Amino acid sequence: MAKDNNIYLPSKALIKDVTDLSCDVKLFKVMPEKKTQYLPGQFFMLSLWGTGEVPISITSTIGLQKHIELGIKKVGKVTSALHELKAGDTLWLRGPYGNNFNADISKGKDVIFIAGGIGILPLRSLINFVLMNKKEFGRVFLIYGSKNTSNMLFTQEIKQWAKKGLEIILTVDETDKRWKGSTGLVTGHLDKIKTDFKKASAYVCGPEIMIENTMKELSLRGMPDKLITTTLEARMKCGMGKCGQCYHGIEYICTNGPVYSYEEMKKRLY
Ligand SMILES: Cc1cc2nc3c(=O)[nH]c(=O)nc-3n(C[C@H](O)[C@H](O)[C@H](O)COP(=O)(O)OP(=O)(O)OC[C@H]3O[C@@H](n4cnc5c(N)ncnc54)[C@H](O)[C@@H]3O)c2cc1C
Ligand code: FES
Structure with missing residues (x-):
């Protein structure tokens, strides 16, 4: 079978655990079907069929947590639907996207x-x-x-x-x-x-x-x-420099950022 090169195709991830971090923020521990590497500062595009897709930062650290951890605040349509999910349910991931914190x-x-x-x-x-x-x-x-x-x-x-x-x-x-x-x-x-x-x-x-x-x-x-x-947070649709939704200053926040130094912000975003 031909390899699917659709860059927008999300992959399935199993929710292993959901806990309340506060009255409106939940921590999701997820296990993607595909082995996934990531760095502090990067984000995923998270989706639910029939609801939509949202950018969410990775809050876990490779080498410390077994699963990918995502903290989600309930603010609107997609995040409210994500808050209904339980351990054993699935969600969909694209990414990780964006640059990372330089330690x-x-x-x-x-x-x-x-x-x-x-x-x-x-x-x-x-x-x-x-x-x-x-x-x-x-x-x-x-x-x-x-x-x-x-x-x-x-x-x-x-x-x-x-x-x-x-x-x-x-x-x-x-x-x-x-x-x-x-x-x-x-x-x-x-x-x-x-x-x-x-x-x-x-x-x-x-x-x-x-x-x-x-x-x-x-x-x-x-x-x-x-x-x-x-x-930085910006309105995002594709998360990978294709749609122009996150254009700010002279560039796309999703691919050039979301991590910026103050020096870079002054030169490129203001
Ligand atoms: C790179 C990045 C990382 C993010 N990481 C996290 C995270 O780790 N945890 C988390 O809870 N949220 C995070 N967000 C914000 C999250 O993506 C939005 O809250 C989400 O897209 C809202 O979707 P919704 O359908 O639930 O809300 P909607 O129904 O679309 O909107 C509800 C309300 O939220 C506002 N809103 C929607 N999107 C954004 C946005 N991008 N920035 C500011 N306000 C917005 C709307 O104006 C509206 O008032 C991140 C955003 C970006 C760009
Ligand atoms: S979200 Fe599409 S270009 Fe950045």
């Missing part, structure tokens, strides 16, 4: 992860990679902000990260009686990071305004723009 630029340096809301999902893949190779990096920090305590994802895993040497500041906008962490915007806690910002690197992910303000603040503190990295 090599941070070797020998202090590394700061700054996450807002579901921005922790793509960063988790890199955080676990860095912690697995901790000897190659300096001090590793995380500032993670969420709306309230019940929206904070991976709270149990964060405790394990602390045991592995991650220095963590958790912050919420709306506090409650049980909360012992910090409050306010992630940028309001940068002073607590004991590092020389001129020699450190950072990976930032969250809502657009948070990314913008955080990158600006890190740059003002002397961090070189090429060492400030983020991953």
Whole structure:
């Protein structure tokens, strides 16, 4: 039989497990039929017959988790349908697509992860990679902000990260009686990071305004723009540079990104 060269053809993946990360975010552990390699920062196009297709970042790390892990927030048509799925059901995957976080630029340096809301999902893949190779990096920090305590994802895993040497500041906008962490915007806690910002690197992910303000603040503190990295969201259809849906600045976010340094963003996207 002739080999099918249809680049849009998704492949089947079995859902092994589904767990609630919060009231509107679920973690899916999936096993693709085809052996699949990926890197932190990449994404899949996830589809359900008769419903549609959406880009979703990979939140797992090869060498740590057995299955591909995808954290999905229920916001609309496709993500709501995905939330109905259970272990044993199937979904469809294309990819992985996009570039990946460059961890090599941070070797020998202090590394700061700054996450807002579901921005922790793509960063988790890199955080676990860095912690697995901790000897190659300096001090590793995380500032993670969420709306309230019940929206904070991976709270149990964060405790394990602390045991592995991650220095963590958790912050919420709306506090409650049980909360012992910090409050306010992630940028309001940068002073607590004991590092020389001129020699450190950072990976930032969250809502657009948070990314913008955080990158600006890190740059003002002397961090070189090429060492400030983020991953961007854009409306996507094909995920592989064919449809033009994600065109921004002078390029397609799906193939040239979604990972960008602040330096690249200034040159190519603004
Ligand atoms: C590279 C990339 C990685 C992503 N990774 C994740 C992830 O790991 N987990 C996750 O939960 N979501 C992720 N998203 C966002 C996710 O793709 C959208 O939430 C999803 O496409 C919404 O589809 P829907 O049919 O459920 O919603 P729709 O019915 O299409 O829309 C519902 C609402 O969501 C808004 N919306 C739809 N798509 C986007 C988008 N791309 N960006 C911002 N707002 C949007 C719409 O304006 C509308 O208000 C990622 C997006 C990109 C581009
Ligand atoms: S999503 Fe089609 S070109 Fe990027």
